[in-house]
Amino acid sequence: MPRKELLSRRFEVKDSLEAIEFYFQKGWTDGLPVVPPTEDRIWEMLDYVKKEPDEIIGQIPVRRRVITAEKIAINAVMAGCLPAYMPVILAAVEALCDPAFSVHGPMTSTSGMGILLIINGPVIQDLDINAGENLFGPGRRANATLGRVIRLILMNVCGAIPGVLDRSVLGHPGKYSYCIAENESVSPWEPLHVEKGFPKEISTVTVFAGDAPHQVYNTLSRTPEGILTTLADVMGNLGRLTIHPNGEFVVVIGYEHMKRIAEAGWTKSDVRRFLAEKARRSIADIKRCGRMAGDITPEDEKTLYPIVQNLEDILVIAAGGSAGSVSACIPGWTGIEHSRSVTKPIIY
Amino acid sequence: MLDGIALEKKGIPSAVICTDAFIVTGKAMAAAHNAADYPFIIVKHPIASSTDEELTEQARMATPQVASMLQFGKF
Structure with a gap:
């Protein structure tokens, strides 16, 4: 079956470094350099989850924003994610757009909340998500880029621009990236997702608007x-x-x-x-x-x-x-x- | 902002009051709902820590604008 076309605008630049600077000039970053989202890289993301570019993954009616698979894939490339992270990102976006989470409030509020992702289940091992040392700190690609892609989606797709529709007075460092996993391999307790009614062998992402x-x-x-x-x-x-x-x-x-x-x-x-x-x-x-x-x-x-x-x-x-x-x-x-x-x- | 726009679209006269610190945000939300020129009344920020007297004064200043907006509508 022939692929659909990507719908986003194309920009011609000389090389990757120029692309990185171009993204800074456009205001399409979180303040850090991004990986340039070329067509091939975007398709790698989409193909991994077998999504067409125009498939709607979530909506924020109060802002009249639609989040398509293509926009998620673009921001996933920019954040430095691997294609294998896409299933986690899709689930996180679905969670963000759940009316019970009501993302418009916490992403706009002066209180400066971050969106914490808590990962449970076998995906922790499969994607090497950190549940241990330096839990909230740097050093692990999955945690760093999964948290980052959510912030980039909020900024680039949902309009959460500081001073406009993100009115955080202070914000906090977790607004760059905020992703942890539960240390199920050493914990004697029921993991969070089991407490919430999911089987242990299912993987989940929990979104939490947090300080x-x-x-x-x-x-x-x-x-x-x-x-x-x-x-x-x-x-x-x-x-x-x-x-x-x-x-x-x-x-x-x-x-x-x-x-x-x-x-x-x-x-x-x-x-x-x-x-x-x-x-x-x-x-x-x-x-x-x-x-x-x-x-x-x-x-x-x-x-x-x-x-x-x-x-x-x-x-x-x-x-x-x-x-x-x-x-x-x-x-x-x-x-x-x-x-x-x-x-x-x-x-x- | 959105409540005012939604009510107005249903034909119910509305007057939105916004503090000056949130003008940019209010306008951005109005634009997102195809109502970029939606007029609103601006009062001083902050509200939460104002005294009763300060709030009463702000309300007194805003009342004629509220009355005008409710009387003449916007769409």
């Missing part, structure tokens, strides 16, 4: 209660985006903490229950910083306001390097009525 990771250190405690009390304290900080208890959190339990917690017989459900119980602030604290109106009463000092109401709104992930007692919490964007995490299967 930067807040690292939580506790090298001395040997108990789940001690470790998780420090985590709950960070979750409950008064400077998080919303003080109302209707938002999600991603909690990344680092390897040493995971071992201590699991050795005590605690499951992810136990972790969630403890965090939901402990992550609270007094009404007086909230009033003192002016984030709740009214005078402080003696009762306010004793009344504890929850950070999380529904246990399932704490997504617990086991990941990170093997040495060092570090975990992290990532507050989500406002409340789940505006945006909640979405998990989609990766078909490959």
